[in-house]
Amino acid sequence: MDTGHSRYSASLRSDVMLLGIAAASIIMFVGHGAAVIPQVIHGLRGGPAPDPLLTNALLLNIALLLFGWRRHRALSHEIRERIAAEAEARRLSDSDPLTGCLNRSSLTRHLDAMLVAHHERPGTVAVLLIDLDHFKLVNDVHGHQTGDDLLVAAAQRLTCQLPAGSLIARLGGDEFVCAVPVPHGDRQLLATMADALIAAMAEPFDLSLVAARVTLSAGVCTNDPPTLDARTLLHRADMAMYHAKKHGKNRWALFEPVMEREHIARRELEAAIRHGLAAGEFVPYYEQQIDIETGALVGFEMLARWLPEVGERPGPDIFIPVAEESGLIAELSDRLTEQALADAAEWPAHLTLSINISPVQLRDPWFAQKLLKRLLTANIAPSRLVLEITENCLHGNLAVVHATLLSLRNQGVRVSLDDFGTGYSSIAQLRQLPFDRIKIDRSFVRELGSEGARAEVVEAMISLGRGLGLPITVEGIENSGVLRALSDVGQVEGQGYHYGFPENAAAVRARLAASEQTTTASAAPRAAGEAA
Structure with a gap:
């Protein structure tokens, strides 16, 4: 049973009932006030006292109105708190708890919304999938706390380099995604920004008593054609990032169609290797020393x-x-x-x-x-x-x-x-x-x-x-x-x-056997009188 939902429903029914009572008291106040107030005024001028029953009813209406007003204020405050709590819950569910960036689950939704806003302008949104080079070394040598501190500092450094209207998310580990608007699809501007990110990340990080150094490798893909969705852009940026890693790290690469073909070929080769291992197709060969x-x-x-x-x-x-x-x-x-x-x-x-x-x-x-x-x-x-x-x-x-x-x-x-x-x-x-x-x-x-x-x-x-x-x-x-x-x-x-x-x-065994026979023959004693 969802007890939280049940408590919320019971509270809502109670609030509706109280609001109904307050509304009824207002109606009764108008009726009783119309009857009692003239009697009170007449009594103050020397006439007979107002009807006690009507007077008590009016006072009760006033009390109910005051109670309703106070409950209305409390209810308004509670609603504001609920709205704020729901907003905070959404923020926490969308955010990476370590860096405060968007997380993997919320990235696709936010990126799709950004793409919709630019759907008529191809090349005006760029997705950068970033991987920190040598992060594992920092983690292994200096410990996980230093690694976490480095991730927080890296996220802040990336954020400072991004233009207004950008998104930044942490996918997990040492991988980040940045989605940036590119005015007029200016490729030179995009290249300048990517170079600036690489230069900024190459600067040493002063983490407590540790000076850590990492670099970044980035894959870049733009919404060209503009029909590309978030998942496709992220997939292509990932292939471009792999290309950058493969060619030396500390660099960025723009997605090209040939990368997808290479990616498919690599996946097919990986599947073939798995099959080859199961089938015993890998064998040792031996080179002489x-x-x-x-x-x-x-x-x-x-x-x-x-x-x-x-x-x-x-x-x-x-x-x-x-x-x-x-x-x-x-x-x-x-x-x-x-x-x-x-x-x-x-x-x-x-x-x-x-x-x-x-x-x-x-x-x-x-x-x-x-x-x-x-x-x-x-x-x-x-x-x-x-x-x-x-x-x-x-x-x-x-x-x-x-x-x-x-x-x-x-x-x-x-x-x-x-x-x-x-x-x-x-x-x-x-x-x-x-x-x-x-x-x-x-x-x-x-x-x-x-x-x-x-x-x-x-x-x-x-x-x-x-x-x-x-x-x-x-x-x-x-x-x-x-x-x-x-x-x-x-x-x-x-x-x-x-x-x-x-x-x-088999060939090595044959070689060694032949060598042994040659050695044995050369070492065999000669018969008497055999020529030297």
Whole structure:
């Protein structure tokens, strides 16, 4: 039962009854007054006293009128309070409790109303979907209270940059939506405003004792054609924001139709990845790692390959980013790692297995324990496993990354910094984090085999690694020219197509078996009298 509604109905019936009594008392007052007042006047002039019954009735009418007047005042005050309370309830239901902006549920209604007001003027309303870059880092490092303070300050900073007549809403997390009027559909004015928002957000935030820095990525879409509704505009702005994120963050992008086609293709690829995982279409392939000085095989790097039953075979540069963005990378990596460890268990004990770890996996607090359990199940010594992490992994919570890697190294697992030189690693990070090896990215060695190419950069990186006590692996040795250019740098490991293309597990077994037969044959004792 809705008791609040019942109390309201009972109060309303009581008020109606009292108003009815007051109205009746007014009518009776007029009747009684017309009879009694002349008698009172006549009595004051020496005539007979007025009729007591009529006089009492008149006094009762006056009392009822006074009571009705007071109740009318109280009722008017109550109505005003109810109206104010309902308005406050609507405001609270429409607002984000943290920032005071509109919330997700009310945004569509307010935006649709804004679009109706501009329905005859295409391009005069712009929707900006904004995501704060690096907000999670602030939240992780400084705590949720600092994160909340940052969101409030960011909302205030955005509001100050918006023109009159704009809307601002918080969708949740670190996402905001701004809807702004654009006079005459002026694209240059819109670009200037978007640039101003980016510049304003890039300024540091002074939050109590913390100076936090974030940037923003924004997707922009206008009501052109003017028939677009709020949901469509928000969807398109979201696609444009994803485009801005993908191309470097701290920027804005205006929606273009090609973005929708890319969005559809990405969704289809994500669905195909899910199907491929269920169907076991992802398999590990292995690339040889060679000691350049001796030519000996020292290990393999596991690479992901997708072998669908039908259609093309997308490369890892295509499906790995989508798997990371859609939250599938952990499942994909876990399955490949489990199979790779089972394969490596059949190899000679001196060969290592290198696997790539994504930033998403390193954020899992149980990653180290799960990996060590897999090593135990596969009966592989932890010292044979090398984890390769990119410099992007260092941009999150460095303390968590350090703790995870240190836990694994304490068990014997080795850690290599992959694609060294392509990111933002500092010498301090190389000293602080427990790395065992660095891998020089193929982009630095690709041209070494060509005429006139110089190896100073690669030599400097190798010298830096040796100075830090870290052995080196060089990627991208594609031909003999590159190998010759690296022949004088000393003891390093290398990998690339010069040594062969990545192979599946069966091909690796065949290669190792052939190598073992060759070694056995060369080591066999010669018969007496056999020519040396």
